[in-house]
Amino acid sequence: MELGTVIGNVWATRKEDELQGLKFLIVQPEHADRTNAGVPFVAVDRIGAGFGDQVLVTRGSAAANLSSSEKKIPIDALIIGIIDSVDVEKEVK
Template sequence: MIVGEVIGNIWATRKEDGLVGLKFLVVKPDHQTSIQEGATFVAVDRIGAGVGDKVMVTRGSASSHIEDNPAIPIDALIIGIIDSVEVERGGVSG
């Protein structure tokens, strides 16, 4: 799981049938709270996140299985909007 901040939106009027109705956001990983640091990436949002929100994202094949539907071609899914983060000293290094 990755913690990051939503920094933008992507609009695509033409896309695969399984992606119709899904919202795409650009996420920048937070190097202070995520083990994995890297470049920005696109994640599907179904919970109402927006620019400036800190979010939890799952990546990989798990993200492509939304509900009981067949797998769709995505590799990142926003699974939570973070209200606060508390890290004790010596916990996460950045």
């Protein structure tokens, strides 16, 4: 899982049938201290995150299994939580 902040929206009115009804957000990955941790990416949001929210994201095959159906959905990033706070006791190096 990764931490990140929602920095934008992606609007796609035409998409694969399995993606109908899903919201796409642009997420900036971050370290626990909120410093930049890489290149922004697009993630599917089903929990109602919005611009500026700090979120928890899963990527890869875990994201593609968001549905209980046997068919995997063609996504590679899924927002799985909106973060209330992050507490770090010591600096990670």
